[in-house]
Amino acid sequence: VAWAHAKECIASGEYQLVVLDEVTYPANWGWISKEELVTAVNGRPEKTNVVMTGRDAPPEFVEIADTVTEMRNVKHAYEKGIFAKKGIDY
16 A cells, blocks of 8 residues: 555655655565566656665666665664664654
């Protein structure tokens, strides 16, 4: 249901920005078709920007991206025994 809605948002031209947060996971797990996602992003209206986040981006996603950023952990609260906080980490 969420992916169907996201595709509509991408295609509609109504939005300047659509964020597909952590989309690499369902794509890598086969829950979302990588080919379908690539088609949706490639077919978006010119004024619509799509941000895709998540680890282990498939090569197909890297290929169609205008910008790819790889983050690395420098310091994390978990290392001090501080667990994820609702509203911040999830």
